Amino acid sequence: MAKLTLVGLGPGSLDLMSLRAQQAILDADVVAGYRPYVDLVRDLIDQQEVIQNGMTREWDRVAAAVVEAKAGRNVVLVCSGDAGMYAMAPLVLELLTEQGWQPEQGPEVEIVPGITAANACASLVGAPLGHDSCTISLSDLLTPWPEIEKRIHAAADADFAITFYNPRSRKRQSHIENAQRILLQYREPTTPVAVVNAAYRDDQQVSLSTLAHFTDLDFGMNAAVIVGNSSSFQYHDWIVTPRGYRNKYQLDDGVTLPGQKRGRALAIDTSEE
Template identity: 50%
Template sequence: MLSAAIPVSSPPAPTAGKIMLVGLGPGSQAHLTARARAAIAEADTVIGYVTYIRLVAELLEGKEIIRKSMTEELDRALEALERARQGRKVALISSGDAGVYGMAGPTFEVLFQAGWTPDAEIEVEIVPGASALNTCAALVGAPLTHDFCAISLSDLLTPWPTIARRLDAVAYADFVVALYNPKSGRRAQQIVEAQRIFLRHRRADTPVAIVKSAYRPKQHIAFTTLEHLAEADIGMLSTVLIGNSNTFVRDGLMVTPRGYANKYEVAAGERATLGGEQAGRSLSTGLAGWLETIRASGRSAAELAAEYRLPEDYVAAALTPPPGAAPS
């Protein structure tokens, strides 16, 4: 009598892994988003710079923890890929936002080099968090309510001439600027050079705020001016906010006007539109009004370029109405 065959079960298919690029915000538990907290809870493995691991230590019980040093970003990304290939759920953490000077960029570089695509088995999720630019601004007032940008002074991976050109361009263009990585033990001259470049275009009394360790136990906030920037206490944990030509500090608050004074006057608790302006419409000095003004001025492109601090070829093109346009 033949015995019945005993079925042999196949080994279970490996579970697809997941990489979650988690922004912790400034580091305080009060500012950790609900999704960031849930992503860390979901993870089997948490990878991060040692300081960032400490910020969320109470959330890591029972998880594999991989600590890396400051300059080991690619190693962190490689570790995350390896664990995800094993079917693990990985939280790769950054302070601030993972996509702003964080781990999102290096991780995608490693993934693409490994042949990963968005429809691959390994899922990648970016969990946003408040960047230092936002959190430091909230502590000092409202410095970012008009056009602004961020520049890192770290020349570990970016040539200094590139950084210097960016500094010069934004200083000339009157942006509010957040300087990341402004100074370290080995990089003390970069902030001096940045100050020198800005002073070519900005007044010496331009307001500057320096925030160190925002929302952490050793938080420190200081106000100074562009003239005295290089003398201030600045380190790797500092973010430097440089105001534009309209930024002011009053009663311990740094404020950049949005521009309402160009259109409205507020008196006795009521708002009135200034003469020649219309609510909900571009300023009289907006694009249409400016084109009309320069075309009717009879002045040369060179003269107008000098007045408005614009490239002469751009002004020359603006002086010529497009074909079919009504004469001004």
């Protein structure tokens, strides 16, 4: 049966791409993708046919990949990060659904996971996503800006650490400043922020700042912006968002605090209520 494999390339370096992802590309008849992403895996391309195009041509790439797979070929569609995170997996499945695709009739579809931009960028600055967190894209090409604003308010109110994707572009400069203004309604100006450009690529750049000042930095579409929650702190070049162990244990010796029990739900002191 023909196969369409959606491959997450991770941040872009081959050593951070899974072996399964690399093997899928090596075994493919056709490799399709956004031109810069195809370039990231040129070392794995030999006899495979290549389908590539530029920005905003996502539908064309997906449609071409589906046509080739339905024609009986083994097709790989490469995506940056993870194929299911702001990438091609949703569009592929939506298109197949529109076409009345029946999995038992083919083509077979497989999704090979990749390291997300949030994970890759966080790894370079410590543990900023150590507790509950979310991702929000600031691109309004497919989502209305008022809806994005609503999500920023909700995430800020819930005290999530937040990773912003697509923070700036040549045509869209103000959205990240608007996000900053919203967050300052909920969090201290000193909240730590990491701006990571092109994680694990040749032009990688990592900057640490604060919620009050991070928009002064120079960054664009290839960057991710990670904003800590109310308990996040910076220590040297690391950002730490505590998981909550201090609420139950003494960190110096691991002894359980009074009123707490190991393996049980966190006991909350209500004596002052």
